[in-house]
Amino acid sequence: xxxxxxxxxxxxxxxxxxxxxxxxxxxxxxxxxxxxxxxxxxxxxxxxxxxxxxxxxxxxxxxxxxxxxxxxxxxxxxxxxxxxxxxxxxxxxxxxxxxxxxxxxxxxxxxxxxxxxxxxxxxxxxxxxxxxxxxxxxxxxxxxxxxxxxxxxxxxxxxxxxxxxxxxxxxxxxxxxxxxxxxxxxxxxxxxxxxxxxxxxxxxxxxxxxxxxxxxxxxxx
Numbered sequence: 001x002x003x004x005x006x007x008x009x010x011x012x013x014x015x016x017x018x019x020x021x022x023x024x025x026x027x028x029x030x031x032x033x034x035x036x037x038x039x040x041x042x043x044x045x046x047x048x049x050x051x052x053x054x055x056x057x058x059x060x061x062x063x064x065x066x067x068x069x070x071x072x073x074x075x076x077x078x079x080x081x082x083x084x085x086x087x088x089x090x091x092x093x094x095x096x097x098x099x100x101x102x103x104x105x106x107x108x109x110x111x112x113x114x115x116x117x118x119x120x121x122x123x124x125x126x127x128x129x130x131x132x133x134x135x136x137x138x139x140x141x142x143x144x145x146x147x148x149x150x151x152x153x154x155x156x157x158x159x160x161x162x163x164x165x166x167x168x169x170x171x172x173x174x175x176x177x178x179x180x181x182x183x184x185x186x187x188x189x190x191x192x193x194x195x196x197x198x199x200x201x202x203x204x205x206x207x208x209x210x211x212x213x214x215x216x217x218x219x220x221x
Contacts, residue, residue, distance in 0.1 A: 063087040066196040069159040069188050073147055076198075080145035080167060085131045092126055093199045098191040100199045102126065106213035107182070107205040114217030129220035133171055136219075141170035159196070161186040167212065176218060177210035184212070 061084055066072045072091055079088035092102045104121045111118055117125070137143065149163020167180045187200035205211040 061087060063090060066091075067194065069151065069154060069161065069196050072186075072188060072196050072198060073161065077145045077147065080143055080169070083134045083137065083143055085127060085134060088130050089123065089127050091198055092123060092201075093189065093191065093197040094123065097193050097195070098189065098197075098199075100189060102198070103200045104216070105200070105202040106217065107203050107211045109205060110203075110211060110213030110217050113214075114221070117217050117220050118213075125216075125220050129216045129218075132219040133169055133215065136171040136173050137169060138172070141172075143167075143169045157190045159188045161188065165212065167215075169215075176215075179210065180212050180215055181209040182206050182211040182213075 061082060062078045063075050063084070064071055066075060075087060076091045078084075079091065093100050095101050102121075102123050104118070104126075106114070106118050145165065145167045147163045147165050149161060151159055151161050153160040162183070162185050164183050165181065168178060170178050172178075183204045183206070185200075185202040185204075186198045188196050189199045190196050203211055203213045205213070
């Protein structure tokens with residue numbers, strides 16, 4: 001009985017072309033699965049990426065280190081218009097940087113009305129009265145300070161400024177004027193950090209006008 005040296009392919013045998021076709025069919029779902037998983041991992045990694053910090057919201061502050069006496073005046077006006085207590089206080093001498101302390105000389109009428117308040121006036125008193133005034137004012141209420149004067153003396157480490165002033169602050173407190181007017185004198189000195197600040201503040205009233213001293217005495221209590 002003869003045997004064929006090359007048997008005919010049976011129903012179970014496959015050609016090389018058939019094999020490659022079947023492998024492609026098997027591999028395609030796996031490839032799609034790998035792509036999907038890779039996409040999910042990429043998205044998940046994005047959740048843990050280090051992001052650049054967003055810039056801080058700019059607050060209302062235009063304080064500039066007072067390297068000259070006139071900058072003190074600009075800082076003071078800006079502190080009032082921006083209702084910024086810290087910047088207001090920074091215009092006044094701080095004992096941390098100077099051997100001097102703030103000296104405020106109120107109007108004669110305010111000194112009599114608020115004698116106990118002004119007898120022990122300090123930098124903290126300045127902070128307290130301005131913060132209290134600010135607390136009464138609505139956030140968007142207008143406020144401003146106008147100084148109209150000039151420097152009588154400017155030396156290497158000291159200066160004297162004299163001016164008329166008008167300050168408006170819409171605080172809404174009953175029976176208290178929202179505008180003060182008067183004249184003032186600022187004595188300024190340079191501190192250990194070469195920064196200028198007010199060391200002596202003299203307030204002088206005008207007839208029939210509420211003065212800055214009246215506000216300080218009223219709101220410091």
